[in-house]
Amino acid sequence: MIDGLDPVIHVPKRLGAMAVLANAPTVTFRFLKDHLGISDSDLSRQMSTLESAGYVSATKLGHGRGGGTTYRITPEGRTAYDTHCAALRALIDASR
Template structure:
């Protein structure tokens, strides 16, 4: 078991609340604009950038930058590894919740 796991699918990189929300926002779509993610989380640009960087360094998110109307637009998408890690993390959370049900 690595330092980032506490169970079969638990992933500490994803588990942080903002990163968990980011993955949840990215999971049902192909990619999302940075501004949409920022507004959805209600955080500053710098906070979002830091969380995206952690996910990118883990290989879970890919960022692309494009120039549109003289402005740089950043879009984020879950990688296949990110989708698999998010699905495993959600399954582990569901398992833990089910085990706590009495």
């Protein structure tokens, strides 16, 4: 019944980030931070986990105060996210 659930994506903050990234070509660190309502350090930790899994790629723009980071979902991340969402739907539907 829980086949397809991805423990990397399943964490609520990472699932939220993946949901945003699945619906935008790129997203800034600031946008994700504000949208998810989490601290810089927490978002950095969550995105590092997604990046290490190969689900997200990060691009650093500039340095210092004017710099920033943008994120993009990878093809592997898209597949993992879609599979995870399908597994969640199946789990919910099975309980009805």
